[in-house]
Amino acid sequence: MTADIHRPRPPLRLGFVGGALNSAVGYAHFVSSTLDNRFEVVAGCFSRHPDVNAEAGAAYAVAPERVHADWHTLLERERDSLDALVVLTPTPAHAPILATALDAGVPVICEKALATSHAQALHIQESVQRNGGFLAVTYNYTGYPMVRELRQLIRDGLLGQLQQIHVEMPQEGFLRTTDGELPHPQIWRLHDGTIPTVSLDLGVHAHHLVEFLSGQHVLEVVADQRCFGHFPTIIDDISCMARYSGGIRVNYWYGKTALGYRNGLRIRIFGSKASAQWLQAEPELLSIYHADGRREQVDRGSSGLRVASRPRYNRFKPGHPAGFVEAFANLYADIADLLQQRRQGQAHPQSEYVFGANSASAGLAFLEAVTASMHSHAWQPVAGQPPAQEQ
Known part of the structure; x- marks a missing residue:
């Protein structure tokens, strides 16, 4: 059934990898994901740079203890408390994050492009199928x-x-x-x-x-x-x-x-x-x-x-x-x-309206x-x- 923005429901919990305030897409993803109260950003590793990471966490109202220094730590500590992981890093960095998250059973929302090559996308597609996982790629237009x-x-x-x-x-x-x-x-x-x-x-x-x-x-x-x-x-x-x-x-x-x-x-x-x-x-x-x-x-x-x-x-x-x-x-x-x-x-x-690895x-x-x-x-x-x- 199509979503009705006027029907209240508890928001789903997101973790961001990438998407700091200085990124090309981070703030757009934050605002759009939370606009209709369907999601809330509760954790993240927004940047490899500690000051930028902390700044983004504060701007997105994420508790400081849930702003993690790297995405490995984010997945290790938050995998059971997230409804989905949003991957907003540069495209060349997507593949290892996606593979690890899918193998951990965490649903993934990934900014386009999914990967840098057809072969790389096929490996991600195989991971989705092998794990019975969830992967959505955002083509916002x-x-x-x-x-x-x-x-x-x-x-x-x-x-x-x-x-x-x-x-x-x-x-x-x-x-x-x-x-x-x-x-x-x-x-x-x-x-x-x-x-x-x-x-x-x-x-x-x-x-x-x-x-x-x-x-x-x-x-x-x-x-x-x-x-x-x-x-x-x-x-x-x-x-x-x-x-x-x-x-x-x-x-x-x-x-x-x-x-x-x-x-x-x-x-x-x-x-x-x-x-x-x-x-x-x-x-x-x-x-x-x-x-x-x-x-x-x-x-x-x-x-x-x-x-x-x-x-x-x-x-x-x-x-x-x-x-x-x-x-x-x-x-x-x-x-x-x-x-x-x-x-x-x-x-x-x-x-x-939702498309993934295929x-x-x-x-x-x-x-x-x-x-x-x-x-x-x-x-x-x-x-x-x-x-x-x-x-």
């Missing part, structure tokens, strides 16, 4: 009400047969200067592995949005990768075309050197009966263009909505825009529902094919099978 509305419109056939999808996520952070100073990305983002870090940052979101909305999976891809920014040793701009099941063609563009775009995420979906467009910069609006020439814009206050009018998406009345944190909170509410169902003994709880593995296989295509200058098949329903 799918938490926006109008994205979920669009998904349901597609499911209901309003757009007809899907033909093309164009998704782009341009940002400017690796080229824009501030008061004449060059940008200062986190050090780990300035090293590319099997998959370029820009793909782990942005490509995973783009891929997940396409599969979330279309219900189809990628078959093969042809791609180009470039460096346009101030850091010549890394890839910072990627374009590709992909062939999907269902006969869909998808165009991707994402990168960090598009001046003028703080975060220009946009998705356009073209079908035989209608097309639709959603922009993250205007998250409350969904534009629909019909074959008879009609154009409409819908928001949470429009009549005839399938999803976005539900109480859980209306913390404030339409006209009071919801945004990034609320979208994250919607996803956390879905995760909380699944964790509650597991606690109540349901053998196979499921959610149409989906993450499929995304990383796609991103590895993007890199392989750039090197081969040819279409590249994507390894693996379409992800199954996981949670």
